[in-house]
Amino acid sequence: MATTATTTMRYREALNAALREELRRDEKVMLMGEDIGVFNGAFKVTNGLLEEFGEKRVRDTPISENTIVGMGVGAAMTGLRPVVELMTINFSLLATDQIINHAAAIHYMFGGQVKVPLVVRMPQGAGHQLGPTHSHSWEALFLHVPGLLVAVPTTAADAKGLLKAAIRDDNPVVFIEHEYLYGQKGEVPDDEDHVVDFGQAAIRREGDDVTIVGISRQALTAAKAAKVLSEEHEVEAEVIDPRTLRPLDLDTILDSVRKTNRCVIVEEGWPHGGVGANLAALIQEQAFDDLDAPVGRVTGADLPMPYSKPLEQIAYPHEPQVVEAVLATFRDL
Amino acid sequence: MADVEERESGTGALPEPDVAREWLETMTLIRRFEERAGEMYAKAKVGGFLHLAIGEEATIVGAVRAMRDEDYLISTYRSHGHAISRGTNPDRVMAELFGRKDGVSKGRGGSMHMFDLEKRFMGGYGIVGGNLPLAAGMGLASDYLGTEEATLCVFGDGATNQGTFGETLNLAALWSLPVVFMVTNNQFGMGTALERHSAVTDLHRRGEGFGVPGLQCDGMDVVDTYEVIREALRRAREDRQPTLVEAITYRFRGHSMADPEEYRTKEQVAGWRERDPLKTFAQRLIDEGVVEAGEPEGIDEAMIARVDESVTFADRSPFPEPESLYDDIYVLGDQVGRAWYSVDQRSAGMHRGEEERDLDERSRGPLAEYDKAVEQAGREDIGLDKASDQAQADDDSAEEATRAESAEGGDSMRKE
Numbered sequence: 001m002a003t004t005a006t007t008t009m010r011y012r013e014a015l016n017a018a019l020r021e022e023l024r025r026d027e028k029v030m031l032m033g034e035d036i037g038v039f040n041g042a043f044k045v046t047n048g049l050l051e052e053f054g055e056k057r058v059r060d061t062p063i064s065e066n067t068i069v070g071m072g073v074g075a076a077m078t079g080l081r082p083v084v085e086l087m088t089i090n091f092s093l094l095a096t097d098q099i100i101n102h103a104a105a106i107h108y109m110f111g112g113q114v115k116v117p118l119v120v121r122m123p124q125g126a127g128h129q130l131g132p133t134h135s136h137s138w139e140a141l142f143l144h145v146p147g148l149l150v151a152v153p154t155t156a157a158d159a160k161g162l163l164k165a166a167i168r169d170d171n172p173v174v175f176i177e178h179e180y181l182y183g184q185k186g187e188v189p190d191d192e193d194h195v196v197d198f199g200q201a202a203i204r205r206e207g208d209d210v211t212i213v214g215i216s217r218q219a220l221t222a223a224k225a226a227k228v229l230s231e232e233h234e235v236e237a238e239v240i241d242p243r244t245l246r247p248l249d250l251d252t253i254l255d256s257v258r259k260t261n262r263c264v265i266v267e268e269g270w271p272h273g274g275v276g277a278n279l280a281a282l283i284q285e286q287a288f289d290d291l292d293a294p295v296g297r298v299t300g301a302d303l304p305m306p307y308s309k310p311l312e313q314i315a316y317p318h319e320p321q322v323v324e325a326v327l328a329t330f331r332d333l
Numbered sequence: 334m335a336d337v338e339e340r341e342s343g344t345g346a347l348p349e350p351d352v353a354r355e356w357l358e359t360m361t362l363i364r365r366f367e368e369r370a371g372e373m374y375a376k377a378k379v380g381g382f383l384h385l386a387i388g389e390e391a392t393i394v395g396a397v398r399a400m401r402d403e404d405y406l407i408s409t410y411r412s413h414g415h416a417i418s419r420g421t422n423p424d425r426v427m428a429e430l431f432g433r434k435d436g437v438s439k440g441r442g443g444s445m446h447m448f449d450l451e452k453r454f455m456g457g458y459g460i461v462g463g464n465l466p467l468a469a470g471m472g473l474a475s476d477y478l479g480t481e482e483a484t485l486c487v488f489g490d491g492a493t494n495q496g497t498f499g500e501t502l503n504l505a506a507l508w509s510l511p512v513v514f515m516v517t518n519n520q521f522g523m524g525t526a527l528e529r530h531s532a533v534t535d536l537h538r539r540g541e542g543f544g545v546p547g548l549q550c551d552g553m554d555v556v557d558t559y560e561v562i563r564e565a566l567r568r569a570r571e572d573r574q575p576t577l578v579e580a581i582t583y584r585f586r587g588h589s590m591a592d593p594e595e596y597r598t599k600e601q602v603a604g605w606r607e608r609d610p611l612k613t614f615a616q617r618l619i620d621e622g623v624v625e626a627g628e629p630e631g632i633d634e635a636m637i638a639r640v641d642e643s644v645t646f647a648d649r650s651p652f653p654e655p656e657s658l659y660d661d662i663y664v665l666g667d668q669v670g671r672a673w674y675s676v677d678q679r680s681a682g683m684h685r686g687e688e689e690r691d692l693d694e695r696s697r698g699p700l701a702e703y704d705k706a707v708e709q710a711g712r713e714d715i716g717l718d719k720a721s722d723q724a725q726a727d728d729d730s731a732e733e734a735t736r737a738e739s740a741e742g743g744d745s746m747r748k749e
Contacts, residue, residue: 064504069466070466070467071473073467073470074472075470075471080474080477080478101460107662109441109442110441110448111437111440149663165667166668197667247671248673
């Protein structure tokens with residue numbers, strides 16, 4: 001019986017609950033990753049799962065990213081539903097051959113004969129002074145690839161619901177978490193069948209003046225900026241969190257833009273070929289006549305992330321940059 | 334059985350006569366199929382890259398015949414023979430080479446990406462070393478589900494230098510997975526000779542440091558290959574011990590059809606051709622009274638006729654429809670189908686080419702390149718009569734003819 005009761009929990013706990021419930025629900029679900037078992041996960045997402053499910057189903061792996069993802073692909077092709085954890089998105093580059101040349105291509109290149117129900121989880125994001133090899137945000141890289149589903153959950157409830165949807169789906173999913181968000185709390189439905197469907201954007205705040213689309217952690221930054229815009233500038237922003245980038249709920253974004261006639265996209269990744277670049281292209285193709293200003297973008301700085309804290313803080317978006325970008329869409333009219 | 338480490342190549346006991354004859358038939362079928370595929374490439378019926386396994390037939394048939402039906406086989410971009418020996422209809426393999434709708438992969442994969450789930454042939458793969466992790470994953474699934482299946486993973490000597498080689502062997506040994514790693518050592522990673530690409534040239538020893546013991550077999554001897562792979566599969570299945578089997582062989586043709594073969598001498602090729610796995614096996618069957626003199630020639634004629642059928646089938650098979658372009662990118666279901674999952678196919682109803690299909694010629698602008706490719710494919714006759722003559726000619730001269738034709742007609746797109 002479905003229930004509407006909720007529990008307050010952190011984003012990492014919500015992910016843990018999703019994994020635990022799906023491991024209990026389906027014997028074919030199993031986890032692989034570096035330090036996910038005895039160590040309980042580099043970010044504690046898999047805390048306690050080895051203890052409950054044992055070494056057959058929760059497997060510590062050597063540091064061999066390309067191969068553990070590839071094994072997930074092979075196991076998915078032959079009957080399992082593996083969930084592979086990569087310690088951070090930065091290390092996923094070692095596995096791009098298996099993610100892009102194999103997981104994403106196999107269903108298509110073999111004429112639909114075989115499915116790859118694989119989830120590859122990984123956190124991204126800056127702010128912990130980890131320098132140029134541990135701080136990046138690459139949802140745009142995976143968004144680029146047909147054959148993959150790409151999730152970028154922002155809230156604890158979405159983290160749980162989207163991860164459950166990802167595990168139950170028959171396509172390969174790149175599931176992008178965020179290191180900053182792991183500690184954030186939210187209300188999470190207790191219902192074990194609480195699934196958040198892909199391709200359904202969430203409107204975090206309603207407004208008539210401008211649409212702000214925020215990706216991953218930047219959906220929170222966008223919401224904070226919207227508050228400042230309302231309190232200090234009499235601008236009512238509509239904040240949209242797409243929640244998944246493939247499939248993409250472009251219709252919700254377009255409906256909002258048709259109402260507000262202005263749009264700013266906020267992301268932590270790099271500007272060239274970014275999520276915002278892609279979305280801006282889609283919006284101008286579909287809603288050119290509805291725009292009163294060019295689509296604005298706020299992105300991570302176009303550089304390898306620096307270590308020094310003051311430099312790092314100005315190298316990824318905060319509320320003031322978003323406020324400024326929104327106000328820019330009202331100038332010169 | 335006798336200890337495989339004590340055996341001598343060329344002396345392994347023959348199987349039952351019917352089985353031995355079937356091995357010869359299948360090796361002959363692969364040889365003739367590959368030759369005809371090369372001819373169809375020269376006629377531009379086959380595009381892309383075409384990697385032929387001529388010379389390597391014993392490594393294929395010996396290994397595949399050592400497998401059970403429920404075992405998984407996974408191979409490389411040189412895999413027509415693996416599909417055929419696993420039981421995939423040669424018609425559908427040829428149709429895939431032709432890029433047609435009836436191809437095993439519906440024309441999506443081509444020569445490098447054959448696949449037949451029903452036969453548990455889990456694919457040819459175009460990325461060197463890319464199939465090793467997949468094989469370990471299949472072994473993991475078999476182990477996890479408690480079945481008796483084993484996985485045979487075939488790759489070339491070049492793949493032993495990829496990171497996935499060490500990573501996968503380590504994991505397979507660490508987790509006691511039922512996988513046999515078979516390196517088809519044909520002496521070259523594309524054009525780079527073994528001793529120029531590997532510090533340790535005894536490739537079967539390269540797994541020892543990862544906990545994967547090695548065995549070597551004579552890849553020009555189908556019986557020897559069968560015996561060693563059978564023992565390796567037994568160790569995988571019963572002892573949960575992965576093995577690295579090195580099959581010593583040689584490809585008689587170039588790496589692909591676009592290979593001028595400047596990296597090896599004619600003398601070397603001629604030397605290996607004396608050990609042609611078809612000729613030596615046929616001779617042994619005659620010597621031991623399993624078949625009569627002249628019988629291999631009869632088998633050869635039958636296999637040529639079978640390949641001719643596959644070419645006719647492939648040429649008659651239609652190209653995939655333009656509106657199928659976006660099919661099978663995703664499994665449609667709960668998470669895919671409602672929102673924009675692909676820029677051209679934002680809903681299940683809209684496919685590129687769908688509206689244009691029924692338009693008259695002048696209005697088919699967006700499909701002009703599709704129409705042009707279909708028209709070009711139909712222009713050249715498959716020329717079976719001529720092709721049959723050529724296939725029956727002496728191997729060496731047939732090879733020269735094909736290579737010359739390929740070199741003359743090869744445009745820059747075909748250079749590798």
